[in-house]
Amino acid sequence: MAELLAEAEGITVRFGGLVAVNDASVPVPEGCIVGLIGPNGAGKTTLFATIAGFQKPNAGSIRFRGADITRLPPHRRAALGIARTFQIVQPFAGLTVRENIAVGAHLRHAGRADALAAAEAVADRVGLAPLLNLPAASLTVAGRKRLELARALATEPQLLLLDEVLAGLNPSEIRDMIPVIRAIRDGGVTVLMIEHVMQAVMALAEEIHVLAGGRIIARGGPEQVARDPAVVEAYLGHGAAARLQGGAHA
Amino acid sequence: MRDHLAPVLIVLALLAGVPLVVDSNVVLNFLKVALMLALAGTGWNLLGGYGGQFSFGHAVFFGTGAYAVAVLQVRFGINAWAAFGAGIVLGAVLGLAIGWLTFRAGLRGxxxxxxxxxxxxVARIIASVWPLTGAGAGILIPLREGFLTLQFGSRAEGYWFVLALLGIAMLIVRAIEVRRFGAQLVAVRENEDAARALGVDVLRVKLLAIALSGGITASAGAFYAQTFLYLDAGLAYGPWISVEALLTAIVGGIGTVWGPLLGALVLQALxxxxxxxxxxxxxxxLVLFGAVLILVVRFAPNGIVGLARSLRPRRLARG
Known part of the structure; x- marks a missing residue:
């Protein structure tokens, strides 16, 4: 097994009386695509936010390359090599696609010309090259998702956190994105992805963690997780696994 | 190599030539006040236009620059040029202080x-009762024309001085526009969370912006004091200058180098x-200004610069 690049350990997040994430641990081995799945409201995005530094956990720690980063603000984590995308896309609407990506590229490139050149290279990788001069506000949903991805990639991360980059895309757009994400991993970037599109997670992830009600209820390879009775019940309701099995025998 | 500075330098050179051609005091006085307002507006624009942090109280910087120059000379006998520099620094430091208190607390919009x-x-009220600032009577800078006292005999010299200040401010803004800090500042304006996720230290960017903004607007105040040689709390810290500072930028073109200058010329003419x-x-x-503001916000939200840009074909390769 590869070495751990990052690890969320025993994370608990409470909003008032609601426990959104409850003692959840997610290890992320270097060079992998790790999936984080679960029903709506399971706490996936909250857990994600604690890894990226946007949400302070009530308990637990985040480690990156062995160092405790639980208290670091998001921009410091970005500098260390952790980049995130937002589930609800957050483009700099008044800027062009090129300028949007350049903001990310500026993290490692001080000069304007360097940053713009790096932005163009990233745009090529995610298929935004023809749209570089358009205002970000004019992009379609698929374009905006790619822009989220491009900006995060432009920071040259070691760990990329993808929050539902495939949500809202049509099947052909999803098919286009899968190789892009795989190519990112092949380029040496470790990926942790939240995804609702099962077909994509199953195709991409080497390891999947299932979050339900704030707890990790199952983990393992895609096949293994899909067959896990606890996972089936979390998605389809109590007793569903038994009924499905009963149905299969009948 | 320094292409991006060329247009600013050319316009400044043209403006510098005006006193050689025009001998009218009315025109020079008009331009002098307009350039001073443009200077105050350029400070506001850096924080408000590029950084998206709308200040309704830039008078606090204008007044601090003005009082610094007056009080340091009159009460402490400090050289006018040194006092002028101190006024700018004080404006920047005050910007840092206000920024530290407000931005760290997460105040936006x-x-x-x-x-x-x-x-x-608060600054206006303090200045109107504090003996050091002359309280209600105000403070008078004794008339002593000369280069060392920074009181110019001819109108042209005062005009060139404020033009130089505005030129430096505009060149600073233009240089920021094409640098990392400028990209980060605009990113903060457009979406703070996204900027943070991309490694932008949002607090640091805002603090740097408000410090520069405060220093630039303070220089306009210092020029005001040095030109009119009299200050009271209402002149230095009054709402009029807060309004003028933001209006020049909004009417001229918010978040553009040229906006405050164009806006100041139009507003001063009005x-x-x-x-x-x-x-x-x-x-x-003020009624006129109010009407203009409503018209601009309704019909030309990007000001005169925005109107001009929409009239010619869109430049695609902006760098």
Whole structure:
């Protein structure tokens, strides 16, 4: 097994009386695509936010390359090599696609010309090259998702956190994105992805963690997780696994 | 290599030539005040236009620059040039202080605007009762024309001085536009969370912006004091300059290098026109400004610069 690049350990997040994430641990081995799945409201995005530094956990720690980063603000984590995308896309609407990506590229490139050149290279990788001069506000949903991805990639991360980059895309757009994400991993970037599109997670992830009600209820390879009775019940309701099995025998 | 500075330098050179051609005191006085307002607006624009942090209280910087120059000379006998420099530095430091208090507390949008307004009002009230600032009577800088006292005998020299200040401010803004800091500042304006996720230290960017903004607007105040040689709390810290500073930028073109200069020329022309038409009717100028603001926000949200850009084909390869 590869070495751990990052690890969320025993994370608990409470909003008032609601426990959104409850003692959840997610290890992320270097060079992998790790999936984080679960029903709506399971706490996936909250857990994600604690890894990226946007949400302070009530308990637990985040480690990156062995160092405790639980208290670091998001921009410091970005500098260390952790980049995130937002589930609800957050483009700099008044800027062009090129300028949007350049903001990310500026993290490692001080000069304007360097940053713009790096932005163009990233745009090529995610298929935004023809749209570089358009205002970000004019992009379609698929374009905006790619822009989220491009900006995060432009920071040259070691760990990329993808929050539902495939949500809202049509099947052909999803098919286009899968190789892009795989190519990112092949380029040496470790990926942790939240995804609702099962077909994509199953195709991409080497390891999947299932979050339900704030707890990790199952983990393992895609096949293994899909067959896990606890996972089936979390998605389809109590007793569903038994009924499905009963149905299969009948 | 320094292409991006060329247009600014050319316009500055043209403006510098005006006193050689025009000998009218009326015109030079008009331009002098307009350039001073443009300078105050350029400070506001850096924070408000590029950084998206709308201040309703830039008078706090203008007044601090003005009082610094007056008080340091009159009460402490410090050289006018040194006092002028100190006024700019004080404006920047005050910007840092206000920024530290407001941005660290996460104040944005109208909350930030209201707090800056409060800072300006508090400064006005303090200046109107503090003996050091001359309290209600105000403070008078003794007339001593000369280069060392920074009091120019001819109108042209005063005009060139404020033009130089504005030129430096515009070149600073233009240089920021094409650098990392500029990209980060605009990113903060457009979406703070996204900027943070991309490694932008949002607090640091805002603090740097408000410090520069405060220093630039303070230089306009210092010039005001040095030109009119008299200050009271209402002149230095009054809401009029907070309004003028943001209006020049918004009317001219928010978040652009040229906006404050164009806006100041138009507004100052309107204000003179108002005086001719309405005589001394009090408040007429503000009514005019209000009407202009409504028209601009409704029909040309990007100001004069935005109108000009929409009239010619869109440049695609912006760098």
């Amino acid at each position: 109208s909350y930030f605007a209201l707090v800056t307004l409060a800072f300006a009002e 204000s003179e026109l108002g005086k001719h038409l309405g005589g001394d009717a009090p408040g007429l100028g």
